[in-house]
Amino acid sequence: MEALNISFYCWLPKSGFSGGRYLSLCLANSLADSGCNVDFFTNETNSHMALTCFENSKVNFKTISTQTSSYDFGIIIPNGPGSYDFYNLFLDNAINLNHKNIFYNFESGNWWNAQSPYKKDISLWDPWKKVAKLCDTILSISRTGNQWAKEFYDNQDFIYEPGPININYEKPNLVKSKKVFIMSRFGATSVHKGWNQLHLLNTKVLSNFEIILNTGNVNLNQDIKNNISNLFSKNEIKVTFRHSISEKEKKQLMKESSFLFFATEFEGLGMPPLEAISLGTNVLCSDIPVLRETGEGFYVFFDNKSANIDHKIEQALHKKIPFEEVVKFNNKHSMSGISNSLITKLHDRKKK
Numbered sequence: 001m002e003a004l005n006i007s008f009y010c011w012l013p014k015s016g017f018s019g020g021r022y023l024s025l026c027l028a029n030s031l032a033d034s035g036c037n038v039d040f041f042t043n044e045t046n047s048h049m050a051l052t053c054f055e056n057s058k059v060n061f062k063t064i065s066t067q068t069s070s071y072d073f074g075i076i077i078p079n080g081p082g083s084y085d086f087y088n089l090f091l092d093n094a095i096n097l098n099h100k101n102i103f104y105n106f107e108s109g110n111w112w113n114a115q116s117p118y119k120k121d122i123s124l125w126d127p128w129k130k131v132a133k134l135c136d137t138i139l140s141i142s143r144t145g146n147q148w149a150k151e152f153y154d155n156q157d158f159i160y161e162p163g164p165i166n167i168n169y170e171k172p173n174l175v176k177s178k179k180v181f182i183m184s185r186f187g188a189t190s191v192h193k194g195w196n197q198l199h200l201l202n203t204k205v206l207s208n209f210e211i212i213l214n215t216g217n218v219n220l221n222q223d224i225k226n227n228i229s230n231l232f233s234k235n236e237i238k239v240t241f242r243h244s245i246s247e248k249e250k251k252q253l254m255k256e257s258s259f260l261f262f263a264t265e266f267e268g269l270g271m272p273p274l275e276a277i278s279l280g281t282n283v284l285c286s287d288i289p290v291l292r293e294t295g296e297g298f299y300v301f302f303d304n305k306s307a308n309i310d311h312k313i314e315q316a317l318h319k320k321i322p323f324e325e326v327v328k329f330n331n332k333h334s335m336s337g338i339s340n341s342l343i344t345k346l347h348d349r350k351k352k
Helices: 019-033 048-052 081-094 109-115 122-132 143-152 188-193 195-201 222-233 247-256 271-278 289-295 310-318 323-333 335-350
Strands: 005-009 037-042 060-063 073-076 100-105 137-140 157-160 179-183 210-214 238-242 259-262 282-286 300-302
Touching: 005 019, 019 037, 019 048, 019 073, 019 271, 019 335, 073 335, 081 122, 100 122, 100 143, 109 122, 109 143, 137 143, 143 157, 143 289, 179 247, 195 222, 210 247, 222 238, 247 271, 259 271, 271 282, 271 289, 271 323, 282 289, 282 310, 300 310, 323 335
Parallel strands: 005 037, 005 073, 037 060, 073 100, 100 137, 137 157, 179 210, 179 259, 210 238, 259 282, 282 300
Antiparallel strands: none
């Protein structure tokens, strides 16, 4: 097939980490690695994520004001209030863009308010719908999200591809350290990420374990750290706090841990569990539809409303996933597997 020319439009933070932007970079790099010509238009061409998460990237990073070429497809990545000026610039130029536009859908307001216990004003998604109206296709990152998107956006063409994971498969460690790895965001707007479920791990089942608590971009204040540490010390559990870690270090910690604890109450996809399984590490996660979609048969699920999950922790510690099944899982969610599937769908749409 002829190589596709694809442009991305994505606001990026100078430093720090964003799951949605990281997923978009994974998609851009996967398409470039599969032979597409990919230009990534952004506000920040020196973003920490873009520079450190992908070695030998074939993606060309540019500012949106430098766009002179035409493309087969433009993929637009949504974001929050801090990036509206960037997307307004895209909207101003959209009528002159000589390509089909694709809106990369992480979530929709109707899905969030139906399944998250923490409701939001539906108008927060108005800028997303504004951009989506200029798009020919809605590309969702999960089958679950795609079904909700069909009820939320006014578009006619909907497709989905699971977000590709940035993992070069290696044979997993056969001997795991007595560690539990947790990825969570802290704060009033991030309660859905599960930080209020940490107490479920404060059990004698994990005595003499170390909990590695990765708090994203936030360095918790010392009082909070002390309170958490003191709480877990009663069961002889050590808590180590990490923040702003590199992609390489994240994967190493994940790979050597006995399991990943992922207590989220809403996700558009849930990349950390996908990464953990591909690295040979078990997953103990909340039982929500999108995680069932991606991890049925691989993850150990628990009810967030449970007061005690000791038996689930035991399952996560001892679950054995056959090696060949891990390989299949990795191939399904790999960058090359996802990009080849999406490229076929894009060629079909190019002909229309």
